[in-house]
Amino acid sequence: AQKVTQAQTEISVVEKEDVTLDCVYETRDTTYYLFWYKQPPSGELVFLIRRNSFDEQNEISGRYSWNFQKSTSSFNFTITASQVVDSAVYFCALTLNAGKSTFGDGTTLTVKP
Amino acid sequence: KAGVTQTPRYLIKTRGQQVTLSCSPISGHRSVSWYQQTPGQGLQFLFEYFSETQRNKGNFPGRFSGRQFSNSRSEMNVSTLELGDSALYLCASSLGRQGTDTQYFGPGTRLTVL
Numbered sequence: 001a002q003k004v005t006q007a008q009t010e011i012s013v014v015e016k017e018d019v020t021l022d023c024v025y026e027t028r029d030t031t032y033y034l035f036w037y038k039q040p041p042s043g044e045l046v047f048l049i050r051r052n053s054f055d056e057q058n059e060i061s062g063r064y065s066w067n068f069q070k071s072t073s074s075f076n077f078t079i080t081a082s083q084v085v086d087s088a089v090y091f092c093a094l095t096l097n098a099g100k101s102t103f104g105d106g107t108t109l110t111v112k113p
Numbered sequence: 114k115a116g117v118t119q120t121p122r123y124l125i126k127t128r129g130q131q132v133t134l135s136c137s138p139i140s141g142h143r144s145v146s147w148y149q150q151t152p153g154q155g156l157q158f159l160f161e162y163f164s165e166t167q168r169n170k171g172n173f174p175g176r177f178s179g180r181q182f183s184n185s186r187s188e189m190n191v192s193t194l195e196l197g198d199s200a201l202y203l204c205a206s207s208l209g210r211q212g213t214d215t216q217y218f219g220p221g222t223r224l225t226v227l
Contacts, residue, residue, distance in 0.1 A: 045218035099161030100169040
């Protein structure tokens with residue numbers, strides 16, 4: 001069985017601080033896909049990034065960056081120079097079969113002005 | 114392209130009733146997945162439909178069922194509602210290719226059972 005752990009339940013930072021959200025996953029499969037989603041108060045999950053198990057390249061997209069390390073089964077997400085609009089719940093997810101994802105419990109990020 | 118749409122957005126029902134939720138996927142997407150989100154259990158996978166067939170199923174009782182139509186639209190039904198069924202029900206669509214797809218989520222239907 002697969003599992004995704006987001007140990008940080010809540011994080012609060014002041015605007016312009018950098019923040020890293022942790023994600024640790026468990027699976028016995030060698031082929032899998034990892035995702036990060038953002039859930040603002042409106043409720044809709046917004047896709048941020050997808051990474052497959054064979055691609056350990058880190059990725060940067062504007063203020064967002066992701067660090068994927070198979071050796072530690074981690075897929076961490078960093079927001080640089082956080083802004084109030086980044087306040088949301090962030091979910092890490094693991095997918096083995098199309099259409100079926102296992103989600104972590106989410107990390108609530110609050111960015112204060 | 115229009116995103117995933119879900120109707121209704123809000124529902125209030127009483128225990129014992131049944132409810133049907135609807136999801137229209139992104140055009141061209143053939144896979145529709147349903148998730149239940151509650152404060153206590155988080156996001157849990159219900160089932161996934163691809164080309165009108167249930168392809169994956171989560172660990173929910175038989176009161177939860179779904180179907181998919183030829184135009185890929187999907188409905189989810191919950192019979193004999195219980196208080197614990199109060200949740201945000203999220204629908205996600207994807208192209209349906211094994212293992213490579215990104216799921217795009219709708220805004221959800223918030224169900225309250227009284």
